[in-house]
Amino acid sequence: MHPLSPATEYPRKPIKATVYRCEPGKKEDPCFTWCPENERGFIATELYLA
Known part of the structure; x- marks a missing residue:
């Protein structure tokens, strides 16, 4: 939950x-x-999964 939210429970849906x-x-996509x-994100993911 966000610290500034007055909600006491997380709204589940x-x-x-x-x-x-x-x-x-x-x-080329x-x-x-x-x-x-x-x-950079796709390159980092490829390196992580290699």
Whole structure:
């Protein structure tokens, strides 16, 4: 909970998640190249999972 919130309990709500299988992204994909932070994040993830 946020320290400035007056709530005494965390509001729990149900969620629905859908997962799809897809091909791995390519380096030319905009989600990889949109900004330098994205590129660094994907590189760091690859290094972490290697």
